[in-house]
Amino acid sequence: MKKLNLNFKQFLVIILVSFCFTSCVTKKDVVYFQNAKDFETMVDTDTFEAKLKIGDIVSVYISTLNPELAQPYNVMIQSGSGGSLVEYIIDVDGNIDFPVLGKVKLLGLTVEEAKELFKKKFKDGNLLKDPVVIIRILNYRVTITGAVNSPGVYEVPNGRVTILEALGMAGDLNINGKRDNVLVIRNQNGTKVYTRVDLTSKEIFNSPVFYLTQNDYIYVEPNNSAISSASGDRRLNTIMTITSFLLTTTLIFVTVN
Template sequence: MNVRSSLYLLGCLFTIGLTSCVSAGKIEYLQTHTKEGQTVYLQAQVQEGLIRFQADDVLSITVNMKNGGNVVSDYNLPLMPSATTYEVGDGSIDQGLGRQTYLVSKDGYINFPTVGLIKVAGYTQQELEAYLWERVTTNGLKGNPIITVRLTNFRITVLGEVNRPGEYSINRDHITIMEAIALAGDLTLSGKRNDVKIIRSFPDGKTQIVTLDLSRADVVSSPYYYLHQGDQIYVIPNSARKRSADIGASTGLIINLVSVLLGVVNTVVILTRI
């Protein structure tokens, strides 16, 4: 094995050694100081985790009622061709129909059929369903209508030391940070469990950055354990990962310089023996 190959091998082994020195305590989630078999009860702030609608949200709202007929249709947006296509038996494409959606205005309103402008910002899904039920029944819709509200643009972004970074669409009205991490394929061994950032933007233009320690069990009691629409999660690399990145960028240069120096020394030695 020549000098260059030997130096390169030593550099690789050194880099691997730096990245592999991660203790088990630094990669475990939800750690407690209880004995094995003991149960820990923690109160999650579920109410804080409920999605509250805000400006630029896109809502799907439908009003249904048994034997409602044309009366109920007055309280729904018209059907439009769906973006989803389906293969049918004869090989043709049936595009299907779907309800239009409501875009919440900058001041938090939607224009609801027959009723008019309704402020929806600040409501949870259940609260808005109850409020709309009250508005449509007092507006003249008789019977017991069923109001269904869905947030259609609930997305989160996971970045940094995870196995599948990216943007994820959520098809329900709440998600925890642990569930978001699972969607992204879990943290890598180089991700800092005790320093996970949540970046949250607000309609007034303000942005908040919060740090969560996922290695502690009491993280479930944090008001940020449940995510909001548009949240970004950033997992910071640990110090070993940072060092390996620095070493990786300079290892080749160092090896080349050392090889050149050894070559010069070797040449000088040979010349002195002549």
């Protein structure tokens, strides 16, 4: 009987050691803004506005008191369900080819600056008086992948979104998301810029990627616990095999003795 107790203890030790390799998630790993103090205030002076980039798709609509005068500038595409405005793609030189006006350089401008540019061109050319210019960025979307609850591509209809709002649209990070090392990949007119942010620190509000721009890509890295879990299936099979072997051996030992 003494031999049986010794073997059973060894069996338990093997099982416990096998499971010790799995990492645990602590409160420190998942709480946001950990260094924010009670009643601390921070004045938001950010006047962020998205700037137009190469490859952006925009719609431009011109309105005047006399609709006939604006008609040449509002090119429509006819379809079975009606018509829609022509979409303009900003080319590699930063221009769109606009009716009557020709090449209009929009690269690096905000939507409001682009509106003012059109108004100036209409005024300087004595083409339209007091036109209303409506410009929309049609490809304002962000992609969120990795350890979030609902990864995917999300449209931003109002042209302004923070990384926190975007992650909220994706259902927030799941318990396995690494909150102190979130990667934002931004395309700056052909150049990829990689920025990592720490959601557990209040300094996230001062990050250059706190406000996202069109086509930003956010990747949430899984923590060690998730990686261990993902690779743990094979380890679990091994543990189960060892467990089965030890139980069988133990039963044989008991039967023989």
